[in-house]
Amino acid sequence: xxxxxxxxxxxxxxxxxxxxxxxxxxxxxxxxxxxxxxxxxxxxxxxxxxxxxxxxxxxxxxxxxxxxxxxxxxxxxxxxxxxxxxxxxxxxxxxxxxxxxxxxxxxxxxxxxxxxxxxxxxxxxxxxxxxxxxxxxxxxxxxxxxxxxxxxxxxxxxxxxxxxxxxxxxxxxxxxxxxxxxxxxxxxxxxxxxxxxxxxxxxxxxxxxxxxxxxxxxxxxxxxxxxxxxxxxxxxxxxxxxxxxxxxxxxxxxxxxxxxxxxxxxxxxxxxxxxxxxxxxxxxxxxxxxxxxxxxxxxxxxxxxxxxxxxxxxxxxxxxxxxxxxxxxxxxxxxxxxxxxxxxxxxxxxxxxxxxxxxxxxxxxxxxxxxxxxxxxxxxxxxxxxxxxxxxxxxxxxx
Amino acid sequence: xxxxxxxxxxxxxxxxxxxxxxxxxxxxxxxxxxxxxxxxxxxxxxxxxxxxxxxxxxxxxxxxxxxxxxxxxxxxxxxxxxxxxxxxxxxxxxxxxxxxxxxxxxxxxxxxxxxxxxxxxxxxxxxxxxxxxxxxxxxxxxxxxxxxxxxxxxxxxxxxxxxxxxxxxxxxxxxxxxxxxxxxxxxxxxxxxxxxxxxxxxxxxxxxxxxxxxxxxxxxxxxxxxxxxxxxx
Ligand SMILES: Nc1ncnc2c1ncn2[C@@H]1O[C@H](COP(=O)(O)OP(=O)(O)OP(=O)(O)O)[C@@H](O)[C@H]1O
Ligand SMILES: [Mg+2]
Numbered sequence: 236x237x238x239x240x241x242x243x244x245x246x247x248x249x250x251x252x253x254x255x256x257x258x259x260x261x262x263x264x265x266x267x268x269x270x271x272x273x274x275x276x277x278x279x280x281x282x283x284x285x286x287x288x289x290x291x292x293x294x295x296x297x298x299x300x301x302x303x304x305x306x307x308x309x310x311x312x313x314x315x316x317x318x319x320x321x322x323x324x325x326x327x328x329x330x331x332x333x334x335x336x337x338x339x340x341x342x343x344x345x346x347x348x349x350x351x352x353x354x355x356x357x358x359x360x361x362x363x364x365x366x367x368x369x370x371x372x373x374x375x376x377x378x379x380x381x382x383x384x385x386x387x388x389x390x391x392x393x394x395x396x397x398x399x400x401x402x403x404x405x406x407x408x409x410x411x412x413x414x415x416x417x418x419x420x421x422x423x424x425x426x427x428x429x430x431x432x433x434x435x436x437x438x439x440x441x442x443x444x445x446x447x448x449x450x451x452x453x454x455x456x457x458x459x460x461x462x463x464x465x466x467x468x469x470x471x472x473x474x475x476x477x478x479x480x481x482x483x484x485x486x487x488x489x490x491x492x493x494x495x496x497x498x499x500x501x502x503x504x505x506x507x508x509x510x511x512x513x514x515x516x517x518x519x520x521x522x523x524x525x526x527x528x529x530x531x532x533x534x535x536x537x538x539x540x541x542x543x544x545x546x547x548x549x550x551x552x553x554x555x556x557x558x559x560x561x562x563x564x565x566x567x568x569x570x571x572x573x574x575x576x577x578x579x580x581x582x583x584x585x586x587x588x589x590x591x592x593x594x595x596x597x598x599x600x601x602x603x604x605x606x607x608x609x610x611x612x613x614x615x616x617x618x619x620x621x622x623x624x625x626x627x628x629x630x631x632x633x634x
Numbered sequence: 635x636x637x638x639x640x641x642x643x644x645x646x647x648x649x650x651x652x653x654x655x656x657x658x659x660x661x662x663x664x665x666x667x668x669x670x671x672x673x674x675x676x677x678x679x680x681x682x683x684x685x686x687x688x689x690x691x692x693x694x695x696x697x698x699x700x701x702x703x704x705x706x707x708x709x710x711x712x713x714x715x716x717x718x719x720x721x722x723x724x725x726x727x728x729x730x731x732x733x734x735x736x737x738x739x740x741x742x743x744x745x746x747x748x749x750x751x752x753x754x755x756x757x758x759x760x761x762x763x764x765x766x767x768x769x770x771x772x773x774x775x776x777x778x779x780x781x782x783x784x785x786x787x788x789x790x791x792x793x794x795x796x797x798x799x800x801x802x803x804x805x806x807x808x809x810x811x812x813x814x815x816x817x818x819x820x821x822x823x824x825x826x827x828x829x830x831x832x833x834x835x836x837x838x839x840x841x842x843x844x845x846x847x848x849x850x851x852x853x854x855x856x857x858x859x860x861x862x863x864x865x866x867x
Contacts, residue, residue: 544748546719546731
């Protein structure tokens with residue numbers, strides 16, 4: 236056994252350039268599988284990690300019903316909007332909800348002295364900070380009285396503070412928001428970018444003030460927090476029942492749990508990873524065809540040698556093994572090299588592009604290696620068979 | 635008469651080119667016993683190599699019966715034929731047929747390798763065989779580094795290393811000058827003296843003269859089979 240492997244190695248070494256070029260096909264195939272799967276896996280892990288950070292007890296209520304089966308319903312005027320009163324009703328009557336946080340989202344121009352910029356503006360209630368687990372660092376968050384009395388107060392994010400005030404203390408200062416004077420009451424703690432969404436680059440104002448500012452009585456979405464992860468489904472059921480009561484018994488809104496969102500996204504990204512992995516796998520098959528090609532040439536070149544070996548007692552299976560080992564060694568060696576190169580590039584990427592998430596997963600390494608070995612066996616089988624079946628006399632006479 | 639190694643009766647063999655039949659062997663009857671030293675001679679194209687390939691279990695006949703060491707060859711599988719070639723027959727060819735990328739020692743070891751003999755024993759037996767043909771100083775050389783006579787001696791070492799029942803040599807001096815050819819034949823003489831059974835195929839009369847039995851073949855038929863009593867040199 237070891238002798239046959241050594242024998243195969245010997246003939247690989249004898250044609251170094253040819254073996255190297257043949258191997259290169261497999262190397263490129265395996266490296267691209269590893270690299271692309273690592274990118275896919277990295278993205279998936281990153282996204283689910285970020286979503287987990289938001290909390291799995293969360294439900295998101297949005298206006299309009301998103302059907303998952305049947306024909307797409309006409310997104311018509313019949314879909315009722317969500318209101319502040321819906322929120323209050325939920326808060327008063329639900330047993331399974333820990334907190335309810337309505338949000339109005341808009342953009343406005345913020346101005347301080349001669350500095351101004353467009354800013355994402357969130358109208359919220361005090362509940363928001365609990366539900367999203369975001370807190371002020373200095374001052375205080377929006378209070379329920381602020382909301383009730385339509386107060387013109389604003390809590391600003393870190394980036395906003397830095398750009399508008401630099402080293403100045405903004406607390407108590409007045410800023411213009413869409414032409415209305417607001418007093419700064421708090422500064423958020425630093426949170427950074429999450430899901431491509433800069434949490435530091437936001438301002439928060441009382442919900443009703445935001446509705447005034449944007450001249451609407453709609454709520455963009457309501458975040459609902461269940462008591463714990465186990466009661467999420469119960470909370471969803473109760474939310475639907477309560478809201479239907481206020482909406483003429485019609486379910487003209489959608490309630491999505493964070494967990495289901497997470498698993499949907501996860502599934503999509505997983506499928507995507509498999510698909511790009513499979514596309515890269517095609518190049519591995521091309522590499523395999525290269526192996527077959529070279530092995531066929533090799534069998535042809537060594538016809539006489541095969542004849543000699545048979546004359547001095549080699550069985551068909553001995554010849555078969557010799558060539559099969561040769562192709563499998565080439566492909567496995569190419570596989571290992573490809574894994575090293577692919578993983579090397581994958582690990583190097585974050586050094587140059589820190590935002591690109593990569594994760595070299597063990598399963599992709601094992602899969603790529605087994606696949607490359609299998610490619611060698613599969614594409615080596617035909618040439619090896621051909622060699623094994625050669626007629627000894629004809630092979631001996633071959634010049 | 636010693637024990638019979640080869641016994642062929644009524645053997646026929648034809649080649650086909652398209653549908654055209656080319657009869658190569660017709661009604662061959664021959665028997666070889668242990669420690670015989672014989673020559674099959676005949677003109678080019680008379681069927682000598684064809685007969686040797688069948689005797690050597692490299693090829694099969696169309697009809698007739700062939701017993702090798704008591705086994706009816708027609709009934710053996712390809713695998714069993716390979717086992718006989720490996721263990722009981724030693725081939726020597728006109729063009730040496732050494733594997734160019736293996737050293738002389740590795741070439742001689744190869745039949746033992748296919749017999750499944752472990753590395754150490756393989757090496758020892760091969761060195762012995764190479765010593766018998768006077769090549770003990772050329773173990774690590776590649777065939778390309780050897781002269782024609784040395785190559786043929788290495789090939790003989792490969793043929794005797796398994797201690798086969800019979801050595802089959804097809805035109806072993808055909809590629810050598812007469813002096814070197816004489817040396818090679820002396821090696822065969824020695825193997826015969828030591829108890830070996832040798833069948834040489836040739837059209838060289840000089841080769842024929844030195845052995846105990848001459849079989850002449852013409853157009854695929856054996857036309858004479860002469861045994862000279864006690865003429866072993
Ligand atoms: N593979 C083959 N296909 C067709 N005909 C063949 C084949 N091999 C040999 N023959 C024919 O069979 C006959 C016997 O050939 P063989 O090689 O046995 O002769 P030989 O006596 O060994 O000749 P030489 O002394 O030239 O080696 C010849 O007529 C040859 O043309
Ligand atoms: Mg011939």
